[in-house]
Amino acid sequence: MKLTQWIKSALVRPVSLTEAESWRPSAQVADSGEVVSDSTVLGLSAVWACTNLLAGTIGSLPMMTYSAGSEGREVARDHALFRLLHDSPNFDQTALDFWEFIAASLELWGNAYAAKEVNDQGKILSLVPIRPDLVTVRRLANGALQYRWTEQGQQYERTDDGVLHIRGFGGNPLGGMSTLHFGRQAFGLSRAVDRAASTTFKNGMRPSGALSFKDWLSTEKRELAETKLVDKFVGAQNAGRPMVLEGDTQWVPFTINPEDAQMLESRRFSVEEICRFFGVPPHMVGHTEKSSSWGTGLEQQTLAFQKFTLRRRLKRIEQAVNKQLLTAAERARGMYVEFNIEGLLRGDSASRSKFYQSGLSNGWLTINEVRQRENLGPVAGGDVPRLQMQNVPITEAGSNMETGDGPDQ
Numbered sequence: 001m002k003l004t005q006w007i008k009s010a011l012v013r014p015v016s017l018t019e020a021e022s023w024r025p026s027a028q029v030a031d032s033g034e035v036v037s038d039s040t041v042l043g044l045s046a047v048w049a050c051t052n053l054l055a056g057t058i059g060s061l062p063m064m065t066y067s068a069g070s071e072g073r074e075v076a077r078d079h080a081l082f083r084l085l086h087d088s089p090n091f092d093q094t095a096l097d098f099w100e101f102i103a104a105s106l107e108l109w110g111n112a113y114a115a116k117e118v119n120d121q122g123k124i125l126s127l128v129p130i131r132p133d134l135v136t137v138r139r140l141a142n143g144a145l146q147y148r149w150t151e152q153g154q155q156y157e158r159t160d161d162g163v164l165h166i167r168g169f170g171g172n173p174l175g176g177m178s179t180l181h182f183g184r185q186a187f188g189l190s191r192a193v194d195r196a197a198s199t200t201f202k203n204g205m206r207p208s209g210a211l212s213f214k215d216w217l218s219t220e221k222r223e224l225a226e227t228k229l230v231d232k233f234v235g236a237q238n239a240g241r242p243m244v245l246e247g248d249t250q251w252v253p254f255t256i257n258p259e260d261a262q263m264l265e266s267r268r269f270s271v272e273e274i275c276r277f278f279g280v281p282p283h284m285v286g287h288t289e290k291s292s293s294w295g296t297g298l299e300q301q302t303l304a305f306q307k308f309t310l311r312r313r314l315k316r317i318e319q320a321v322n323k324q325l326l327t328a329a330e331r332a333r334g335m336y337v338e339f340n341i342e343g344l345l346r347g348d349s350a351s352r353s354k355f356y357q358s359g360l361s362n363g364w365l366t367i368n369e370v371r372q373r374e375n376l377g378p379v380a381g382g383d384v385p386r387l388q389m390q391n392v393p394i395t396e397a398g399s400n401m402e403t404g405d406g407p408d409q
Helices: 003-010 017-022 045-060 080-086 095-109 184-202 219-233 258-278 296-325 328-332 341-345 349-362 367-373 394-402
Strands: 063-069 072-075 111-118 124-130 135-139 145-151 154-159 163-167 209-212 250-253 335-339
Touching: 045 095, 045 258, 045 296, 063 080, 080 124, 095 111, 095 124, 095 296, 145 163, 163 296, 184 258, 296 335, 296 341, 328 335, 349 367
Parallel strands: none
Antiparallel strands: 063 072, 063 335, 111 124, 111 163, 135 145, 145 154, 209 250
16 A cells, blocks of 8 residues: 555544554654654753763753732732643643643654643643654645544544644644654754764774784683783773883784774764754853863853843743633733743852842842742841942932931941
8 A cells, every 4th residue: 555545544533542653654764864853853862961960950940820900910819720740731630740841842753742631611620741753734625723633542523622742843734844853854864873873883993003923822722812912901900000021022003994983073063963953052062172171162152051042942932822822811911921931049048149139239129029039937027128229329428318318236
């Protein structure tokens, strides 16, 4: 059966799980001859580290539901979406599990899907994630989007009203661009280089050197050289032990040949190439060969990662959730969903302290607001904003002294 006929038949009949696993739309063959799919690509340490970093960071940020009013915004804890998005979107997953899956789907496939489970009144009860490689999307004649997927032997079909669809970079309404597809050449090359390195180990590593004898050895002398010398000098505990050679014996060290050196350089380049696809600074996945592990340069790269890599990913998720999970009436009342990026400061006490100090000194945070963020109880008088007044115009300095407002009072 031709592939196109198989696809058409799969859309109109139930497909078993084994059939769905055997035909993976994300599996492609790169020019290097390597098969590129989610399972093979995640076997690359750089891909695993980049995906784990992005998905884990996004998943660890609390998703908050706010209600904006005339006196500022408030956390809408009584709204049905708050518990779903902040605590547990479904029976099986925590919020971290769910958003981590969503973020990983966006990084690899360029799309993330979740089925909306609603009651008779249209209230969303849960969000169930869907593997993006199982979903097909098409535009219906009435303008709606139709989603089809088969999972555990059961076929599902829903319109856009029943599916949360978050699109990745460059996405049109049908879906975003897949990193697995557009990065297949870089991923395939990296896998090919890893395979070559594995083959080198499998076939036996080259020895570090050779003992060269002027004359042919007898059986007894050969056995002595191969066993006694190896037992005496091989191993970390014997490193640095002097070797005594006699009878025109010479030690000839082996150096790495250009082919092996090029392979090592290719492996380093593959890490940088993969990091470029995900927008992750190489030092954040442990690749610090060409830079120091510490210093202001890496600090600026980390800040740039938060500004230019994380921010647009968070914004993409927030806007999709606001558009597809909140009703038009709720959005008109000023309700919206947003990640609390201050969660990134929880592991950095110095930055958190500097942030709070700026808010308290300039009057845009109160003591009780800071204490609430640190899970501390309120204190009396802590709801009044404060503003430092030590810098006053020089023309008013005398009047302040006369009225008793000077620094000595």
